[in-house]
Amino acid sequence: MKKYAKLIAAGDNVVTSVADIKAGEEFYVKAGDRELSYRANHDVPFGHKIAIADIEKDGPVIKYGETIGLATTIIRTGDWVHTHNVRDHYEVR
Amino acid sequence: MDFYGYPRLDGQVGARNMVALIPTVGCVNAVALHIERLIRGTRAFTHHQGCLHPPQDTEQVTRTLINLGKNPNVAAALVIGLGCEMVKLEEVVEGIKESNKPVEAVTVHELGGMLETINKGAQIAADMVLEASKIKRERFGLEKLCFCTKCGSSDTTSGLSSNLVVGEVCRLMTENGGTFIQGEVCDIMGGEYALKDLCVDPSQGDKIIGFVKDLYERGLAVGADVRGSQMTAGNVAGGLTTLIEKALGANAKGQRVPIQSALLYGERPQCPGRHIMATPGHGFENLTGGAAGGAQLILFTTGRGAPNGHPVIPTIKICGNKKTNQTMKSHIDIDVSSIIDETETVAQAGQRLYELAIEVASGRLTKAEILNFDSQMEILIKGPVM
Numbered sequence: 001m002k003k004y005a006k007l008i009a010a011g012d013n014v015v016t017s018v019a020d021i022k023a024g025e026e027f028y029v030k031a032g033d034r035e036l037s038y039r040a041n042h043d044v045p046f047g048h049k050i051a052i053a054d055i056e057k058d059g060p061v062i063k064y065g066e067t068i069g070l071a072t073t074i075i076r077t078g079d080w081v082h083t084h085n086v087r088d089h090y091e092v093r
Numbered sequence: 094m095d096f097y098g099y100p101r102l103d104g105q106v107g108a109r110n111m112v113a114l115i116p117t118v119g120c121v122n123a124v125a126l127h128i129e130r131l132i133r134g135t136r137a138f139t140h141h142q143g144c145l146h147p148p149q150d151t152e153q154v155t156r157t158l159i160n161l162g163k164n165p166n167v168a169a170a171l172v173i174g175l176g177c178e179m180v181k182l183e184e185v186v187e188g189i190k191e192s193n194k195p196v197e198a199v200t201v202h203e204l205g206g207m208l209e210t211i212n213k214g215a216q217i218a219a220d221m222v223l224e225a226s227k228i229k230r231e232r233f234g235l236e237k238l239c240f241c242t243k244c245g246s247s248d249t250t251s252g253l254s255s256n257l258v259v260g261e262v263c264r265l266m267t268e269n270g271g272t273f274i275q276g277e278v279c280d281i282m283g284g285e286y287a288l289k290d291l292c293v294d295p296s297q298g299d300k301i302i303g304f305v306k307d308l309y310e311r312g313l314a315v316g317a318d319v320r321g322s323q324m325t326a327g328n329v330a331g332g333l334t335t336l337i338e339k340a341l342g343a344n345a346k347g348q349r350v351p352i353q354s355a356l357l358y359g360e361r362p363q364c365p366g367r368h369i370m371a372t373p374g375h376g377f378e379n380l381t382g383g384a385a386g387g388a389q390l391i392l393f394t395t396g397r398g399a400p401n402g403h404p405v406i407p408t409i410k411i412c413g414n415k416k417t418n419q420t421m422k423s424h425i426d427i428d429v430s431s432i433i434d435e436t437e438t439v440a441q442a443g444q445r446l447y448e449l450a451i452e453v454a455s456g457r458l459t460k461a462e463i464l465n466f467d468s469q470m471e472i473l474i475k476g477p478v479m
Binding site: 004006008016017018030045046047048049061063064065066067068069081082083086087088089090092093 | 249253257282283284287302305306309320329331332334335336337338341342344345349433434435
């Protein structure tokens with residue numbers, strides 16, 4: 001069975017896995033009428049994020065069309081994206 | 094598309110047709126509950142507030158009780174007082190009367206005890222129910238609808254499916270002239286700037302930021318950083334990386350629909366469209382806030398299965414978790430796990446939910462109503478409790 005990851009808003013650079021995806025496995029993303037395929041570089045459990053574009057260090061991680069955090073290292077397409085490579089830049093102002 | 098509802102004299106339209114029993118203070122809940130058991134068609138709006146508040150809370154409880162009485166699901170109201178409470182019974186009665194619906198009052202100290210008050214109150218309520226039962230549902234346009242929303246017992250599927258589906262309904266209904274109320278300040282935390290960007294009037298965005306700041310500072314006052322308690326170890330294990338990400342998943346219940354105003358707790362919106370109310374995440378107070386805001390029903394998303402409804406407004410439970418849709422089937426009104434499976438688009442599921450909500454507004458019962466899982470409510474206070 002094909003494994004999917006979910007794209008929430010056009011322009012997001014991460015998608016959310018809706019299956020347990022293993023390192024090296026191919027996964028699919030529905031973007032409007034198109035179906036794109038990528039390869040995972042790491043194990044990515046259900047509900048976790050994978051990059052579908054390269055993100056530079058300190059670059060924005062974009063989901064829901066908004067910046068959810070900043071990359072703490074270079075993130076490559078197919079990488080698992082979580083607390084190990086993203087920092088929370090939120091402050092109550 | 095249209096719906097069928099109960100016309101009210103102030104131009105609002107009810108999805109339900111209850112006679113409300115409204116205690117001004119928690120001390121007389123028993124009176125309301127006894128009358129509710131005696132007289133079919135009544136609903137007791139029991140809560141535990143109304144006395145020993147700082148003035149701001151007395152004002153908030155009074156405003157909420159008035160606006161609950163004005164809710165279009167209410168055909169007539171019987172206000173029940175003790176006689177020594179801080180919330181003034183006359184103020185609640187006069188406030189509800191602005192909606193031109195029948196309002197009467199009974200006071201335990203004046204009538205000489207509970208049994209006398211039940212006797213008189215039940216007779217009034219019985220007459221009110223008879224009159225209310227003569228009101229027939231009529232056909233109205235969707236601009237008469239106001240929905241509120243909340244997420245509870247959320248999981249990974251909430252921000253990926255059910256919240257997005259509710260967001261689609263928010264878009265559809267506001268495009269049709271309807272009103273939509275969203276809140277949960279604790280869940281907004283992290284997403285307040287994104288919400289501000291959607292505000293038609295930037296000063297309203299500043300109010301939303303103020304709601305979050307107020308919650309944060311009140312947390313600090315008791316030595317808690319509420320940012321930490323909002324982002325749990327379970328959230329991180331489930332795949333959420335930052336508080337902003339979590340907030341955006343919750344805020345998705347309003348999609349990117351423009352925001353017209355920021356409302357106080359229990360305040361009624363002054364125009365159609367999307368509004369942000371200063372409600373907490375805690376369900377009992379949250380749903381009461383939306384009901385006081387004038388919503389006829391609530392779109393309640395859940396991942397693990399939150400069963401509670403609310404006495405004033407029907408609660409539609411929306412779930413994107415396949416397992417929960419089986420294990421908690423008797424509590425879930427609509428299954429949107431198709432979004433996770435990628436077998437249905439958000440737009441398709443949104444249309445399906447919108448149609449269900451219109452049916453519920455027209456009289457179809459929700460699971461929480463059928464199960465009588467909808468008797469509990471509370472009114473938000475800031476405290477301190479004296």
